[in-house]
């Protein structure tokens with residue numbers, strides 16, 4: 001099996017990237033897949049959600065700096081979260097890497113080189129990206145072979161999606177021809193309101209627009225993630241919602257999504 005390196009991207013914050021990275025990984029690990037999570041956002045919310053603090057230990061910033069300086073990184077940098085689930089923590093210092101990358105040769109490829117050394121240990125590597133299209137996200141796009149785009153119905157705009165897809169397309173052409181956009185995952189959906197139905201319609205239209213503009217195949221996943229206050233509550237308890245409340249509708253939706261995504 002070819003290992004899957006997946007970037008969870010959207011330049012918009014608060015659309016469910018971190019929640020999706022966490023729960024998708026958790027669900028896959030429960031199915032016996034070996035999963036590595038990489039917290040690639042300087043806000044380090046994934047690391048915090050898993051009850052860790054990336055400041056005192058080796059983290060993704062240390063690994064990238066080691067790669068840039070071609071020095072060997074000492075010590076453990078992978079944290080074992082549970083059976084089959086590891087984390088490379090994020091840190092505020094990651095913001096500094098963006099600046100130091102300016103003068104580095106092949107600066108888009110640093111994360112890819114870091115991952116290359118460990119990718120054979122995992123079935124899935126899931127990268128939680130920061131809400132920007134800067135050099136960090138470019139590194140994630142250069143390193144991955146698969147992309148999931150979470151969007152909330154509220155924040156969907158043809159313009160925002162167009163900007164993201166056009167960036168992905170440039171990287172696919174110039175740096176990484178292996179990229180596949182697996183699909184768009186609708187998150188935080190409130191099923192009861194008509195408004196959301198209108199929004200889903202608008203979303204479908206945006207996707208059609210983007211598909212024809214960029215001549216590329218892209219789907220909206222059948223799984224939709226509903227809204228539940230328990231999602232935030234689980235994070236406060238340093239758990240994925242699947243662990244915190246397995247029968248919650250969000251837990252079930254993420255489990256179904258993990259199946260839909262990995263089996264298709």
Ligand SMILES: Nc1ncnc2c1ncn2[C@@H]1O[C@H](COP(=O)(O)OP(=O)(O)O)[C@@H](O)[C@H]1O
Pocket residue numbers: 012013014015016017018019020045131187188189225226227228229230231232235250
């Ligand atoms: N399905 C959901 N229902 C309710 N709240 C959610 C859901 N998914 C995410 N949230 C909350 O929305 C906020 C933003 O989600 P997050 O995953 O951090 O987005 P991003 O990583 O894109 O910034 C967080 O407070 C999170 O707990």
Ligand SMILES: [Mg+2]
Pocket residue numbers: 017018019041045046128129
């Ligand atoms: Mg996040």
